[in-house]
Amino acid sequence: MKNCIFCKIIAKEEDAYIIFENDYVCCFLDKYPINRGHVLVVPKKHYSEFVEVDDESLTRIMSVSKHIAAGLQALLKTDGITIMQNNGAFKDVDHYHMHIIPRFLDDGFSWVEPEMVVSPEEFVEISSLLRETFISS
Template identity: 70%
Template sequence: MESCIFCNIISKKEDAFIIFENAYVCCFLDKYPINKGHILVVPKIHFQEFSEVDKDSLSHIILASQKVATSLERILNTDGITIMQNNGIFKDVEHYHMHIIPRFLDDGFSWVEPENVVTKEELISISNSLSEILID
């Protein structure tokens, strides 16, 4: 595996503004923030994709995200919080991570939703397929 910037931050080989960590996660300020206070919540075990992350790490990621988001709301007096993560070709670092982004009215960050049309038949098909898979 090539050198991973997040693994290097976790192991203290790279500098970062770490704001919280435990045995499962490391939380630090994003060097390229969408807004001030933008934090990354990173599992200490290297996983590339969301689907690979073990249950213990996942539970600690979401609990740490909640703790960080609540703290950011309080200290930055935010208008809201965006919590998101990307997978596949849409992520910029090959180590799974969650973004906690403080939001402010008119901050310029947006979610653009394309106008896709999904037929009732497609919804039924997707719903049935997922229900069959999720039974396990």
């Protein structure tokens, strides 16, 4: 995609600290890291959303993410790793990507969970509707 910063990094038209790439993925340090060693794993083919990414690329993204997480844990002596991605209005770049974030106790990064009450009837309804998506696919 012409104006996509990640596509430009993949094409070597923009600078990045690339740590690994193959035919499917390009992995580089996040320019605006949550913590030192924050890596982005990006499919080389442009996709906007998670559900658009082809299965082979997703498999490669997960495999490489696992390898990077293990490397970061050993290298930085982390207290943990957060692996996440955002979609729709919650993503910051319109090119699917996975975040691999080294975590340290008291690093200031948090996940805020709102109070959510779901009735037993709502659990039954949503689980039933989701099961139907597997039957119809």
